[in-house]
Amino acid sequence: MMMIKCLLCSEIYQEEITKCTKCGGTGDLLQPYQEPPLRKTTRGCPRCGEPLKPDSSVCPKCENQNNQNKTSDNKNDKETAKKVLLRIIKGEEPDKIYKLNDLIYQNNRVITVGRKDISANNILTLKEDLTAFISRKQCTIELRTDNKWYIRDGQQINKKNKQWEKSKNGTFINEVEVSTDGTQIKIGDTIIVGEILLKVEEYL
DSSP: OOEEEETTTOOEESSOOSBOTTTOOBGGGEEEEOOOOOOOOOEEOTTTOOEEOTTOOBOTTTOOBOOTTSOTTOTTSOOOOOOEEEEEEESSSTTOEEEGGGGOBTTBOEEEEEESOTTTOOSEEEOOSSOOOSOTTOEEEEEOTTSOEEEEESEEEETTTTEEEOOSSOEEETTEEOOSSOEEOOTTOEEEETTEEEEEEEOO
C-alpha cells in the first residue's frame, strides 16, 4: 500500500490522497513515503567499548568475555580468583605472611620464589640464614587463566627458548613433590621448601 507524506506539514497518510487535510498542500507537496527500516542495536564491549557482533562472546580488541546471555550460576563460567596468602608455620620468620594477590600486578600473573639473594631478583623471598636447602630459583607460583593458583618447582631461566631450571632439593605440597608442570594450590595445603613450612590460607 502506497503511503503519502506532505512535505509542507510532514503529515503522513496510509493511502493515496490529492490534498493534505491538515495544511491543504497539493501536487508536488505530496510525495510517496516509506518508513525507514528499524536499526539493529549494536552491543559494545563493557570493558573497552568495541562494537560486538550479535553472536560474539569475546571482544576482538581486548579479548574480554562478554557472556551476556549466560546466567550467573553457569558452572562453566570462570571463578573469581580467591585471595590467597602463605603463612610461615615453621622457619626463621614464623607467622610472616605473603599475600599472593598483592604480589601480582597488571598482566604479570607469575610470582618467583627463592631464598634471599639480590642476584635472583625474586618477587617472594624466603629468609634462610641458618641452613642452605632453598635454591635461589626455588619455585614459581602462577595465577592461571582459570583464576586458580598453581605452584611449579623451579623457574624459567631463559624466556626465549623457555628453558626451565629445577630446584636442587624440590618443592612439596602436603609432602608430595611438585613437578615443573605445576600442581594446584588449595586452601589448607602446606607447602614445604627446604626446612620452611608454609600454610595456604584465604583472606578477605
